[in-house]
Amino acid sequence: MTTHAQGRPPATSHGAIEAAAFALFEQGGFDATTMDDIAAAVGVGRRTLFRYYPSKNDILWGQFDDSLVEFRISFCQVPPDTPLWQAIRDAIIGFNTFDDAALPQHRRRMRLLLGTPALLAHSELRYVAWRSVVAEYVAQRLEQRHVDLMPVLAGRMALAVAISAYESWLADDSTTLLDVIKDAADGLRVLHESEFMTSR
Numbered sequence: 001m002t003t004h005a006q007g008r009p010p011a012t013s014h015g016a017i018e019a020a021a022f023a024l025f026e027q028g029g030f031d032a033t034t035m036d037d038i039a040a041a042v043g044v045g046r047r048t049l050f051r052y053y054p055s056k057n058d059i060l061w062g063q064f065d066d067s068l069v070e071f072r073i074s075f076c077q078v079p080p081d082t083p084l085w086q087a088i089r090d091a092i093i094g095f096n097t098f099d100d101a102a103l104p105q106h107r108r109r110m111r112l113l114l115g116t117p118a119l120l121a122h123s124e125l126r127y128v129a130w131r132s133v134v135a136e137y138v139a140q141r142l143e144q145r146h147v148d149l150m151p152v153l154a155g156r157m158a159l160a161v162a163i164s165a166y167e168s169w170l171a172d173d174s175t176t177l178l179d180v181i182k183d184a185a186d187g188l189r190v191l192h193e194s195e196f197m198t199s200r
Helices: 014-028 035-042 046-052 056-061 064-076 084-095 100-115 117-142 149-171 177-193
Strands: none
Touching: 014 035, 014 046, 014 056, 014 100, 035 046, 035 056, 056 100, 056 117, 064 084, 064 117, 084 117, 084 149, 084 177, 100 117, 100 149, 117 149, 149 177
């Protein structure tokens, strides 16, 4: 979280920066938009903008690191008798639950993230971090290492569920995000039914 000198109000907010940046990305393209352009649109100096986000790539990911902490905590709170597939399903749903007021901007965010080729390499770093949270939980449940096959597979499957759901949601304005996420996450029952997901 960005801090400010005592007695000085924040010059802007993460939400204001994101809204201005998304508009510029949509109007002029992600590659052509600079941090200077974004700072000017928000009405802050370049140095102020960099205190909020180290790069324009990071603007699209918002408060992802904070969300990742909550994602990990959600797994820590799962009752031990919860089926593995259900624990992962519920965590994915919780991670992707937003207030209705936040959904329009989140839709813009995900459309840009999934539809901007220049972001693929940067996004992969974020995806690795997200998958690792799932893999660590599965490893603990199966008494394996997080780099073993089944935990890694579980992380990749969970990410595939989330991305597939988002692609479906973005393609059809009549759908609701949580309904699509829930439908996609129901496919994780294969983790429970597969003979390969049992501890050895």
